[in-house]
Amino acid sequence: MRRGVTVLSGFLGSGKTTFLRAALRGRPDSAVIVNEYGEAGLGPGLDHALVEMVAEAPAIVGGGCACCTKRDELARAMLHRLDLEERARSPRTSRLVIETSGLADPAPILFTIQNDPVLRHHYAVEEVCVTVDAVNGWRHLDRQPESVKQVAAADRLVVTKIDLAEDDAVDALVERLRRLNPAAGVDLAAGGEVVRTLRGPGAPAAPARRPAPTGDAGHEAAHVADVSAVSLGLDGPVDWGAFGVWLTMLLHAHGEGVLRVKGVLEARDVGRVAVNGVQHVIHPPEHLADESIGRGLVVIGRGIDADLVRRSFGVFQSLEGE
């Protein structure tokens, strides 16, 4: 049984550590890796100390972002953790939380876990959870491209510090987040504790391991700066071969411009399949037994023409033919 991994991301100061501490209480089966930015040579930082208060010996990957310069270190920290448990020097855990630095892009971290020849047999990413500060989140989205990437990559968005912001500001931020990433669930938190879970048209009930995309049959594109979320309502079954050809080609052509692809497809001869990808990293598709989960596909992209995405998807699907 592989250990479930939660990647906890969020911009600098958005309340990741506070949220993590609250989430870890009463979960002794969890191990933690904290990636701190700019801590090289200075010893454990404040985040480390705070997390240590609730979790046993979190591993620290310091001196850079786990998403780029410290990817190997992240892999090593995970392997070390695994080694400790396999040698019974540390209690067996069933869950690992990786708290990224505030500047980290989650995609390369997912790539590392999915493609490392050892790690992929022991760990499976369950969820990318992203904190967004109710007070400063709007400004981060305006000014920090990393923040937009993090939101797009999220399976679950946690709007933190709602007790410090006006209700109207929280509502506006939630609305903006939903337009940016209609596939993510949204939680509201104060003091690190989730006080409310929002369910809306863009955030339907999620299956246990992999959150579902929107079941929205509408074809709506929402533009936030140059980031668009394109929802493709899929009424009929799709051709899996044509979908694979189309998506691999789209990812090759538009690289990092495609921030997120998430959906549930009914594919001929394959069945109902959940597709979940962050930038270039597409998780192995998962067969779904639950027929009640809505079908649809969301593509979140930067600088990508929403109408062309829809047209292109349709043209490739119509290529299937005897």
Add this chain to the structure above:
Amino acid sequence: MCTLCYELAGDEHWTDVPVASGAQTPARHRRARILSRVLAHYGLAYADSGPGGPASVSDRKGSVELVGNVAAVWPAVERLAGRHPDPLDPGLLEALDELSEDR
């Protein structure tokens, strides 16, 4: 390992999901036809030798590249055709539309 070219088999690609029993070969052929239609726009051909064997992309001058999965097709197209394959290219979409209408 491929029995023809001795290339080590790569990891399973996400596009290679299990399909219903008896549908594997038709699904593979269907995908090959789709790729052939797309690659024709770039003056290239796609050939799939079947399960366990290599697939290839070739140009009209005889240059051939073996590809281990669908994602590997696009860098090969770029090298062989010297063009950037883009599914959002209106020219490509028009050409594929015409193909679908002609069928």
